[in-house]
Amino acid sequence: MLDYGEACPISMATSVxxxxxxxxxxxxxxxxxxxxxxxxxxxPNLSPSLLRNRLRFLEEKGIVFRKPSATAGRYEYHLTPSGKALAPILNELGRWGMCHASEGMTDKPNAAPSLVRDITGGINTDQLPSGDTVIQLHLTDAEPHAKYHIYVRDNVAQECSQDLGFDVDVYITATTKALTRVWYGEIDIHKAIDNGSVKVVAHPVYLKSLKGWLGISSFTTENPQPFQP
Incomplete structure (x- = not known):
């Protein structure tokens, strides 16, 4: 653990x-x-041994608690009230990073599962037609070439790495880098389509409201709140 050797709450917090x-x-x-x-x-860039050490440390500090899962011999990790209290800090840290430290950010690798998870959480289901919607994301630079599915039912969007066999309503094809640039508001989705970096195939009703239902990161807004206590 870091030890700054001074009586300061900022130093104590950063030491953890x-x-x-x-x-x-x-x-x-x-x-x-x-x-x-x-x-x-x-x-994916975090080594298993370091992840194990960090989880153990966070558990010792009362930020995370571990409990047995339904699978024998396995455990689940959850935030304690102390951990959940970090929500506004993470939101403000993300907002600061977006405003003051984001230069070159979208040139860095972005894990495909994380990008799909973020896009799923940002979908504005109120802007989609009523009924179920199936969206397929084909990330052409992921290994192997990955096709992810987002299922919208009862106004709730959920990601799934498997094809459950339902008819697809919207096909989105892009590299993770191109879609990351759209997600962080670096390029408008329609401009990305025009320059060919993103391809969208769908019924006109989905295309007409594309910018309305395909959201962007809340860190690009005035009130980012992706983390809820």
Whole structure:
């Protein structure tokens, strides 16, 4: 643990939170990941041993608690009230990063599962036609070439890496980089379509309201709140 050797609440907080990957792990817990494998899926650059050490440290500090899962021999990780209290801090940190430290951000790799998860959470279901909607995201630079599906039912959007066999209403094809640029508001979706970096095939009713239902990161807005306590 970092020790700044001074009586300051900022130093005490950063001594807990500013070890490498710690805030990213907490981010994933806010997004609903509870299993070790889920966290690893969304943070692929984090080594298994370091993830294990960070989770143990966060548990010792009372930010995370571990409990047995329904699967024998496995555990789930959840935020404690102390961990949930970090929601406004993460929101403001993301907003600051978007405003003051985002230069070159979209040139960096973005894990396909994370991008699909973010896009799913940003879909404005009120702008979609009534009834169920199936959206297929084909990320051409993911390995292997991945096709993800987003299912909208009863105004709730859920991601799924498997094709459940339903008819697809909207086909979106792009690289993760191109779609990341759209997600963070670096390029308008219609401009991305015009320049060929994103391809959308759908009934005109979906195309007409595309910009309304395909959201962008709330960190690009005045009131970002992707993390809820």
């Amino acid at each position: 939170l500013c070890e490498k990957w710690t805030l990213q792990i907490i981010r994933e817990l806010f997004f609903g990941s509870t299993r070790y494998s889920e966290i690893q899926k969304y943070i």
